[in-house]
Amino acid sequence: MSSSDPNFMQSLARGLTVLEAFADLGPGQSVASLASHTGLPRGVVARCLHTLAATGYVSQDGRQFAVRPRVLRLAxxxxxxxxxxxxxxxxxxxxxxxxxxxxxxxxxxxxxxxxxxxxxxxxxxxxxxxxxxxxxxxxxxxxxxxxxxxxxxxxxxxxxxxxxxxxxxxxxxxxxxxxxxxxxxxxxxxxxxxxxxxxxxxxxxxxxxxxxxxxxxxxxxxxxxxxxxxxxxxxxxxxxxxxxxxxxxxxxxxxx
CATH class of the missing domain: 3.30.450.40 (GAF domain)
Incomplete structure (x- = not known):
């Protein structure tokens, strides 16, 4: 991540990092497991997951999260x-x-x-x-x-x-x-x-x-x-x- 680039959107980069983590970890991930894997703070991961869930890319079942078919649109x-x-x-x-x-x-x-x-x-x-x-x-x-x-x-x-x-x-x-x-x-x-x-x-x-x-x-x-x-x-x-x-x-x- 580049803090010196004025056009770089750190929040978007972090959201993509969280989304990509599911490819390594699989479905059924918690905020803690995703934070551990990405190295991002739990609060940041939680906000990313909330946004991804609100936009339909991630589903939530209690404390567990998984990607939804909508991610296929990205490909x-x-x-x-x-x-x-x-x-x-x-x-x-x-x-x-x-x-x-x-x-x-x-x-x-x-x-x-x-x-x-x-x-x-x-x-x-x-x-x-x-x-x-x-x-x-x-x-x-x-x-x-x-x-x-x-x-x-x-x-x-x-x-x-x-x-x-x-x-x-x-x-x-x-x-x-x-x-x-x-x-x-x-x-x-x-x-x-x-x-x-x-x-x-x-x-x-x-x-x-x-x-x-x-x-x-x-x-x-x-x-x-x-x-x-x-x-x-x-x-x-x-x-x-x-x-x-x-x-x-x-x-x-x-x-x-």
Whole structure:
């Protein structure tokens, strides 16, 4: 939050912070739990909840609060029929049917990769993925593609202070990760081999707009027992690149 910007509405920012907290905590939250999660004073959280309830975005049952379907209106513009998500969906479905594997489109949102479109074949990961899902960017194929497209200083700022291992394959050395991101930038694809979850391999490529700016990443996730890293590069990567080129052409100058 910026106190030096005269156009910055702190009350609006705080309300959005409270609303976003439900995405992490789930429904049935109290003022205390939301205050603890957001770091805002309880009185501020209580006033935000009162306003959100009065405007129909939050429901109240005693001391418990939950978001209401009205929040979906906030996503309507982003998910409109001319949005990147909508334009990507048929391309993802064609790619899924061609490869027989799940495909996803993601964008960078802070330190996370945010799934904005997905065509699923079967559940590979223990955690189900869907539009709106988030994963840490630094250890995902789409995240590494998007991080590699950033200037080094900006890229470094989006890496967590400590790289926590998710499996015994996770790369947690910052120097090695930096080297990998440089390779991704040079080779124009990223391959993750069971770093996020045992049994999961994924490969991703950038999606570029008409000015060659990276606006998203496209990936395919596979079962490590069924697909070697060599097969991913030889068979899946060319299909991914074709799909990314197709999406970039139809997306034009869509703002993600």
């Amino acid at each position: 309507e513009t982003y998910l409109s029929d001319r949005s990147l998500s909508a334009l990507a969906q048929p391309i993802l479905e064609q790619l899924r049917d061609k490869l027989g594997e799940s495909c996803s489109l993601g964008v960078l949102d802070g330190t996370d990769i945010l799934y904005v479109a997905r065509a699923s074949r079967s559940r590979i990961m223990a955690i189900g993925l869907h539009v709106g899902s988030r994963l840490p960017a630094w250890c995902t194929s789409m995240g590494r593609v998007l991080l590699s497209a950033l200037p080094p200083r900006e890229r470094e700022a989006l890496l967590p202070g400590e790289l926590t291992a998710h499996t015994n394959h996770t790369i947690t050395d910052r120097v090695r990760l930096s080297d990998i991101l440089n390779i991704v930038a040079r080779e124009d694809f990223a391959l993750i081999d069971q770093e996020l979850e045992i049994g999961l391999r994924s490969i991703a490529v950038p999606v570029r707009d008409r000015q060659s700016r990276v606006i998203a990443a496209l990936n395919v996730g596979v079962n490590a027992l069924e697909h070697s890293t060599e097969k991913l590069q030889a068979v899946v990567l060319p299909c991914l690149r074709d799909a990314a080129t197709q999406l970039g052409a139809v997306a034009g100058d869509v703002i993600t």
